[in-house]
Amino acid sequence: MTETLTIGKALNLGLRKAMEDDGKVVLMGEDIGKLGGVFRITDGLQKDFGEARVVDTPLAEAGILGTAVGLAMRGYRPVCEIQFDGFVYPAYNQIVTQVAKIHARSRGRMPMPIVIRIPFGGGIGAVEHHSESPEAYFAHTAGLKVVAVSTPADAYWGIQQAIASPDPVVFFEPKRRYWEKGEVDPDGSPDPLFGSRVVRGGDDVTVLAYGPMVKTALQAADAAAEEGRSLEVVDLRTLSPLDLDPVYESVRRTGRCVVVHEAPVTLGLGAEIAARVTENCFHSLEAPVLRVGGYDTPYPPSKLEEDYLPDLDRVLDAVDRAMGF
Amino acid sequence: MTETLTIGKALNLGLRKAMEDDGKVVLMGEDIGKLGGVFRITDGLQKDFGEARVVDTPLAEAGILGTAVGLAMRGYRPVCEIQFDGFVYPAYNQIVTQVAKIHARSRGRMPMPIVIRIPFGGGIGAVEHHSESPEAYFAHTAGLKVVAVSTPADAYWGIQQAIASPDPVVFFEPKRRYWEKGEVDPDGSPDPLFGSRVVRGGDDVTVLAYGPMVKTALQAADAAAEEGRSLEVVDLRTLSPLDLDPVYESVRRTGRCVVVHEAPVTLGLGAEIAARVTENCFHSLEAPVLRVGGYDTPYPPSKLEEDYLPDLDRVLDAVDRAMGF
Amino acid sequence: MTALQQKTTEVVDPVPGAGAPHLPGQPDLVQLLTPEGERVEHPDYGIDVSDEELRGLYRDLALVRRWDVEATALQRQGELGIWASLLGQEAAQVGAGRALADGDMAFPTYREHGVAWTRGVDPLHVMSLFRGVDQGGWDPVAHDFNLYTVVIGAQTLHATGYAMGVQRDGAESAVLAFLGDGATSQGEVNEAMIWASSFAAPVVFFCQNNQYAISAPIERQSRVPLYQRAAGFGFPGVRVDGNDVLAVLSVTRAALAAAREGSGPTFIEAFTYRMGAHTTSDDPTRYRLASELEEWKLRDPIARLKAHLSRAGIADADFFTGVDAEGDELAARIRKGTLEMPDPAGTEMFDHVYAEQTPELARQREEFVAYHASFEGEQ
Amino acid sequence: MTALQQKTTEVVDPVPGAGAPHLPGQPDLVQLLTPEGERVEHPDYGIDVSDEELRGLYRDLALVRRWDVEATALQRQGELGIWASLLGQEAAQVGAGRALADGDMAFPTYREHGVAWTRGVDPLHVMSLFRGVDQGGWDPVAHDFNLYTVVIGAQTLHATGYAMGVQRDGAESAVLAFLGDGATSQGEVNEAMIWASSFAAPVVFFCQNNQYAISAPIERQSRVPLYQRAAGFGFPGVRVDGNDVLAVLSVTRAALAAAREGSGPTFIEAFTYRMGAHTTSDDPTRYRLASELEEWKLRDPIARLKAHLSRAGIADADFFTGVDAEGDELAARIRKGTLEMPDPAGTEMFDHVYAEQTPELARQREEFVAYHASFEGEQ
Ligand SMILES: Cc1ncc(C[n+]2csc(CCOP(=O)(O)OP(=O)(O)O)c2C)c(N)n1
Ligand SMILES: Cc1ncc(C[n+]2csc(CCOP(=O)(O)OP(=O)(O)O)c2C)c(N)n1
Ligand SMILES: [Mg+2]
Numbered sequence A, B: 001m002t003e004t005l006t007i008g009k010a011l012n013l014g015l016r017k018a019m020e021d022d023g024k025v026v027l028m029g030e031d032i033g034k035l036g037g038v039f040r041i042t043d044g045l046q047k048d049f050g051e052a053r054v055v056d057t058p059l060a061e062a063g064i065l066g067t068a069v070g071l072a073m074r075g076y077r078p079v080c081e082i083q084f085d086g087f088v089y090p091a092y093n094q095i096v097t098q099v100a101k102i103h104a105r106s107r108g109r110m111p112m113p114i115v116i117r118i119p120f121g122g123g124i125g126a127v128e129h130h131s132e133s134p135e136a137y138f139a140h141t142a143g144l145k146v147v148a149v150s151t152p153a154d155a156y157w158g159i160q161q162a163i164a165s166p167d168p169v170v171f172f173e174p175k176r177r178y179w180e181k182g183e184v185d186p187d188g189s190p191d192p193l194f195g196s197r198v199v200r201g202g203d204d205v206t207v208l209a210y211g212p213m214v215k216t217a218l219q220a221a222d223a224a225a226e227e228g229r230s231l232e233v234v235d236l237r238t239l240s241p242l243d244l245d246p247v248y249e250s251v252r253r254t255g256r257c258v259v260v261h262e263a264p265v266t267l268g269l270g271a272e273i274a275a276r277v278t279e280n281c282f283h284s285l286e287a288p289v290l291r292v293g294g295y296d297t298p299y300p301p302s303k304l305e306e307d308y309l310p311d312l313d314r315v316l317d318a319v320d321r322a323m324g325f
Numbered sequence C, D: 001m002t003a004l005q006q007k008t009t010e011v012v013d014p015v016p017g018a019g020a021p022h023l024p025g026q027p028d029l030v031q032l033l034t035p036e037g038e039r040v041e042h043p044d045y046g047i048d049v050s051d052e053e054l055r056g057l058y059r060d061l062a063l064v065r066r067w068d069v070e071a072t073a074l075q076r077q078g079e080l081g082i083w084a085s086l087l088g089q090e091a092a093q094v095g096a097g098r099a100l101a102d103g104d105m106a107f108p109t110y111r112e113h114g115v116a117w118t119r120g121v122d123p124l125h126v127m128s129l130f131r132g133v134d135q136g137g138w139d140p141v142a143h144d145f146n147l148y149t150v151v152i153g154a155q156t157l158h159a160t161g162y163a164m165g166v167q168r169d170g171a172e173s174a175v176l177a178f179l180g181d182g183a184t185s186q187g188e189v190n191e192a193m194i195w196a197s198s199f200a201a202p203v204v205f206f207c208q209n210n211q212y213a214i215s216a217p218i219e220r221q222s223r224v225p226l227y228q229r230a231a232g233f234g235f236p237g238v239r240v241d242g243n244d245v246l247a248v249l250s251v252t253r254a255a256l257a258a259a260r261e262g263s264g265p266t267f268i269e270a271f272t273y274r275m276g277a278h279t280t281s282d283d284p285t286r287y288r289l290a291s292e293l294e295e296w297k298l299r300d301p302i303a304r305l306k307a308h309l310s311r312a313g314i315a316d317a318d319f320f321t322g323v324d325a326e327g328d329e330l331a332a333r334i335r336k337g338t339l340e341m342p343d344p345a346g347t348e349m350f351d352h353v354y355a356e357q358t359p360e361l362a363r364q365r366e367e368f369v370a371y372h373a374s375f376e377g378e379q
């Protein structure tokens, strides 16, 4: 039976389901127990599953990831919450040198079924370090898998799929969309976690987005439609591995491609996508792949974030440029 | 008067010169004092400048960078040695959230003239974590500048320029080329630090490389020449900011471009370069920009590194593919 | 019982009264003013303050609290994005801040409004951060007061490095690094202590143990009193009643003096309580009992100094009324200034990334300007 | 003198004999066998070992050293990329390794060949790592012995997490985390101790203080004896003579037993000496005096056990000759096995990155195979 849920609540239910299904699932993080996390994503879980399975940790991200590695070695499936995107860096050493490499180091003898949940992105009027989009740092790291969800249904299923994955998954949650609602059918069957999805058909330009920018892209498509322009919108969903076959197919039809993300453009996901799309659709392209993203600056004070973040207009501007090339 | 120096020795002399020129320059790192560093780049400097200016630190990379920030705030110019590429991650939090952001945070009131020296890349038969190419992690980070040197002259001048820079510079040293020789003229005048350089003229394909791969690219150009193919080779030198104007000019002539680096291809520097070159030279390109790099795997055990690293043949293979597109 | 178990018993000294902490009965707590406002002596720490200084301290405490209350109100009214209240920690902050001498440098977290006050920072320069106008508007160099650091613990290494710079300058100054109880679990904070010890750096770690890191009680971070951490790193640790401005002042002064004299670092644990929420986004009822707060209200840092000043005849009703009036003026100024703060120009974000602007960013800035200009006259 | 200075004096207890460390005169050092091979008693630590076990320990020490010598030779001959010698640390490693019970898990650094030996790991599976064939060829799960961890200190957090898993399993096992003296400065290592304490995890931190982190002497990492670090985190620390296999065995056994019984972590500082270079790439003459090594030779861990076994009539010349012969056989097997190790297939690097291969990497693998096939028949 389909329910209407926010992304936040869908994550909460997905986590609960995963914990019911597998006794080895352990949640770890700062303030995730009694408080239920600063975004309440783990609300009620410590009460129902106890302190051994929902662990309020000391204030140390390297500690969270490093002990998660040890728990995984002992057969557990740790799900680590990083409180905000900008606080993942103390754990970076453990993630890049250990989590990502132990499966290869041990030639498969030590799987690392760890999920790293990161609420990411801006637009919530927060202070420094609370609005970042660090996904490229992880997508460039061999050994990790990286996804970003954009809908309640993907949130509900995606978190369960990520937890079930035998590989480490960095799971980006679109923090400013936590409260947006959508339909979830817990009896339905999910799309594969590591696949992209065309979320709106169109003919003129292929627009790619993930996480919080999917909604922006869809809004842009609505606006463009009013001007008679037809945008095909693809929700990338998986950032590593990338699943670009549907994109190539689309771009071969449209001949034009725009990638949108909040992260700074330089070496953001758009760079890789532009390179691959160009390599794979070279003769179909009528314009270079254009990128819309954050500027190459630190995330600005919140009074400036509207200027910093891609919005409907900036997407349309890029669409215009692609059409006019 | 021109001298013949190895890259290692040129760095050593450059550091010495910088320390003589500015009493605020302080070197910090593990084993850089009595031992002179595991690669002897700081050989003899502690003896001559004392322990206050060449600091053997505790074994903690976050500590090195974090105290460097404090020293910079007090008016010093810290030059931090990271012993090997794979050991920079414990310092990642300080680098990304502090070093890169303090100038912006303080609106220019607190400059961060910190140099982070990182011997990088493979090919030396080492164990895990000693052969990595993490440059993209830094080039994606707004607030940092990132360079990679490839010759003794650039090493000698570049380290001095980086130290003199008011901005933080991540300075990548091509570890496996430390012992290669070249001419240095201490009375000459250097090329700007943040500029790329055409190091060999050619007409058929533009080949871009930096650090240890410049030599590989030049060897490929030699080999190609024998087959009647003319490669233009560009030493990128600066990875952030990128200086691609000379590249655009070149590609507009050749119509073909190949980027070479040791780092994994996905979201490596090649991705950004491909995206920009395509955007800027769209109508001149006869083939997509092709990338030659490490595979999307952890750096392998040393018996496999020859298979992993781009070499002359893989560059030529990409050139062939670009020509045949 | 094995030898090891025995040792466990010897070493592990649980936080006295943890959960519902009681100050009395803590033999290792330095106190000069009881919660009732009674002056008491301590064998190691005296204090020499004039009546004028005492009144000054009271004024600091009261004005800082008034500011805090106003800021909380402004946040509730949507004028600040968030506010990190210092309610209950005024004495710890004012005591520490007033212990600083000219030339000493302080490294705050995001909660040290009381220290900012003692360093002469205009409250509006703090408000601008929480309003989202900038990352802190004061000049950290001019005020010898670093900008706020949001990444937990990062500033403790900066403070240590700065202190190493002080050593190299041959200066007779000290550095004061602020941190919270939760921060003591961060690797970087422990590294800072290791470095400070190794280089005998003139830095004092001032930890406000306000019993919580958001929802995590102190016991999650340490099974033994925090000040004992320092001995393991080879330097002294001391626990002071953080709600006693005199004790904090005395202990911090002594530690800073020792640092200036070359005796190296000290760790101060100021035992206090966060009387409000972690920030205005937080809901402490989810993780702590109201009764705990009630108990701590009896140890209020301002009430006890007021009691002392009145009882000892150091200040009279006029004085207190005067401070109250001054507080209202301050609050009005803060409110007005906050509401009138102009939004920053969009180009601001490009202008301070580097000391030497890059061509790429200059280009992005130009595009930004051109793009926004293209909308002009549109509406 | 201020109160603080006084405290400094009380707390800071410089490493006894630092620089040219002397074991005698360290009141806090647990020793059961003197450098001369004399059995001595310790009030807290006894040991109950049969003659058979004693001979077994000697055999372990001697064979592990023989292996080490052979590996160094192989490196010199270009057959290994590098070798991290354990010379001088045999007793610390064998003592710790033999203290482990079935089901206990150990987390080594890159130098614990002696522990690998006690866990039944084939030396060739260690050699393959240093030859560059793989990252360690043994099965870490089957041997309850993790793969070597090169990033300093990272494994201490893994050990702590693993111990948290043991707790959740309700198992009566303990975890032994190895680390060096240099590693104690890493933030992550301090976090591991904080976590272990906070969760009372059944983990024992076994720190081989071999006096150096490459060139950095122990004084750079700590001004006080390392074992004292633990008390600051709320659990016991103990310093043991790391060149005394009996003392190490006894102390480690007690600590592991305490962990299994739920008493939480212990920090063991095994005071020893790295008699060789840091690795075969290192040149210790640049940073330490030959005389220091000479002094430490007098405290050789193997010589003292040999003296004890001989003097007490526990082993005779035949036994020692037998062990020597066994050592030569072992060395020959290691040499032959190392030289005969096949190079891995290039495709290996693609095959274990993920448990579920990605289409992208499968594609790269195919390209790799096709590319290399294109050269076939070319020469
Ligand atoms: C590295 C990092 N992780 C997480 C956070 C989120 N966070 C902000 S404040 C806080 C608790 C800090 O507690 P404490 O150190 O006791 O200081 P207090 O807030 O009580 O003053 C946390 C977890 C952060 N700012 N930085
Ligand atoms: C994070 C990190 N930084 C630097 C290194 C380089 N390195 C390898 S061993 C070593 C010294 C380690 O000293 P210690 O912990 O005392 O162990 P020992 O080698 O003496 O056994 C260093 C600095 C590393 N492996 N990892
Ligand atoms: Mg706190």
Ligand SMILES: [Mg+2]
Residues within 6 Å of the ligand: D180, D181, D182, D208, D209, D210, D211, D212, D213, D214
């Ligand atoms: Mg050591």
